[in-house]
Amino acid sequence: MTFEALMNWTILVALVSSMTSYLFMKYRTVENIILNLTDFTEDDIQKLKGLIRWKF
Incomplete structure (x- = not known):
């Protein structure tokens, strides 16, 4: 890997x-981030939680 590619990855990370840090400081939880940045509702999030629990 070249130095330039390494620098690009470093900047991206x-x-x-x-x-990520900013979003967690502003909204505190993943649930609040999803509610504020998407058009998901509380019901949608509860359904997703149910699906995740069922699969794992």
Whole structure:
């Protein structure tokens, strides 16, 4: 891997990490992030939780 490719990956990881940290500081939970950034409702999230519990 070249130095430039390594730098690109490093910058990408830093950006994703920063955005994730910001979202968790602002909304506190994954559920709140989903509710605020998508058009999901509480019922949709409960259904998803049920599906996840059923599969695992």
